[in-house]
Amino acid sequence: MSYLFEAQRAMRSRREAALRRGVVAVLDIGTSKISCLVLQFAPGREAEDSAPKRSLTHGAFRVIGAATTRSRGVRAGEIAAMDETERAIRTAVQAAQKMADVRVDYVIAGFGGGLPRSYGLSGDIRVEDGEVAEPDIGHVLASCTVPDYGADREALHALPVNFTLDGRTGLNDPRGQIGARLSVDMHLLTVDAAPVHNLLHCIRRCDLELAGLTVSSYASGIAALVEDEQELGAACIDIGGGTSGISIFAKRHMIYADAVPLGGHHLTSDICQGLHVSMSVAERIKTLHGGVMATGVDDRDLIEIPAPREGMEDRRQVTRSELIGVMRPRMEEIFEEIRDRLDASGFECLPGQRVVLTGGSAQVPGLETLAQRILGRQVRVGKPLRVQGLPQAATGPGFAAAVGLALYASAPQDECWDFEMPSDRVGARRVRRALRWFRENW
């Protein structure tokens, strides 16, 4: 845990450095597209508010560069071909830099894969001198029993969600309060280590420095859920190209995240097989004519399928009902999978149970009705929050993750590593490391 602590701390300090410099890029690495936004933070932000840096202030920022490129070499949100992905990232970053006319050195990345898994942790300590101070919070966070999540996984987020002080629960910030017994509920999110390491390496190969890393479902949730949804509880479903991310928010904290390795690409490949067309044609038909709820009119709505090769008189027409007939079962499968994950997460215990669909594939018409029918909850399609300077082309649901990353960059939530780790643990580890170094070298 300490290694991770240090790594995350380093990323935090890089983020602080980037904010001080005023320019940071966010990079959403998706299966179907890679988008890069260059953010400019208002200068002197640190100076004007004298509150501690970790308080949740919405840093004023504007988007000065935005670029999107087709993603290559990414499969199900994970890097499958390093070179290809590196090139795609370079394309996006260069175009965004060109638009912004500044050089970016720090990037905050979000990715969809890596099979995120959530753990609920709790810790419990006695408060040392009546009043809860910063070290007490570090202690209570360190006292959480960390489950054995496997050696090949990395903790990406460790968010203290809820503090309880002497039976009073629901505290966001117990600092300065009087009490004897402090306990915390923490949300630990782990992902597979290999995709993360690949991503780090890929970003390093692009001469960029990583100032933060998050799962894109979390970012989408920040961007697509409105405030009272975040407060009362809602699930954000980010249906992307290769994965569909789920994040559940309550009391303004993410309390659960998961991902289903199904997405828009599966729809495309279904169309490709079902209608016997090429992949690019299938993609085009999906975006132009796709749908999931059939009506009587769709039987008479004929879709022209272009000839597979130039000069061949092999033009076909299919009705829109047929297309819907291909797309709907796959969509149902995705939602059934998501329903299972939501049920497993205990989503039904939350006061608000709204579901917000976002992501590129959420633009399929009629998806809300289908989702409502399968998930049995109120569903709406959410566009990301409005951000100053964002181009019109990047305001659709497909950019929820990118916008969410920008919001995450400007106002990250307190994480476990923002608090000082109790010195006894760090010290012991240091001594042990020094001893080992002695033993190895003499």
Added chain:
Amino acid sequence: MLPVRRPDPAPSRWIYRLERLWLTPIVRYSVQVGLPVLVLGWMGYLVLSDKGVQDTLRAKAMNVRASIAAHPSMMVTEIKLMDVSPAMKAKVADRIGFDLPISSMDLDLGALHERITEIEAIAAARIRLPGNGVMEITVTERVPQFVWRHADGLELVDAEGFHVGPVGARSDRPDLPVLIGEGADHAAPEARALLDMASPIVDRVRALQRVGARRWTIALVDGPRIHLPEEGAAAALARVMALHEADDILDRAVSVVDMRDGRRPILRVTPDALYQVRRARGLIKEDDA
């Protein structure tokens, strides 16, 4: 529909790095501003360091300057000497050292001023160019205060000891007191002070003699010589004047009043008077008796 081979839209790694380098402010500034300045400076240096170019430029500049200098309004055609005595006029004209007409741009007024003030008889000079091709030279001459007799002849000296000019004979300037001896000219201010102090007897003063270039002796027409000390000459003279006022010491038969011993004045009586005194005291037998 044949698949079209499109070039890879991604920038190559080097292009990407160059692009990022280009977006770095310092690199960008140095290339956009520094490099042109450097190149221009280098080219200018190359051109200017050529000998022929230098000569051409210099010749051109000289031509321009000459054409301006030759303009009639810049020419000096007449020199007016103001407040100059006729004797001095020739001397000053001698020192002008250029021919008329001359352009005022070619004039070195500072050097001219220096040349004119080099003449010792001139205390100050003022040169003006009021226009219309006239140069006015105003000269303040030194006023002679003493006639200085030295080994080679007579010379006029002003109050500060500057030489004004030779004089043929003492009788040419009977109004001025005489200084005698080596170094007397440099001590002229002191002589002036002594003469002012000796105002009751000033018309009896024949000369002030500088002895050994260190002290004064005042010679009176019909009276003693007054030897003054090196230091405190004025005080000593004041003492003599007091004695004279009280006892008419300078009208008596005294050949020398020696004030060099600061404690007391020493009087040397004339031999005749000494003889008379001794005879009166009966120290000397009557020769003719």
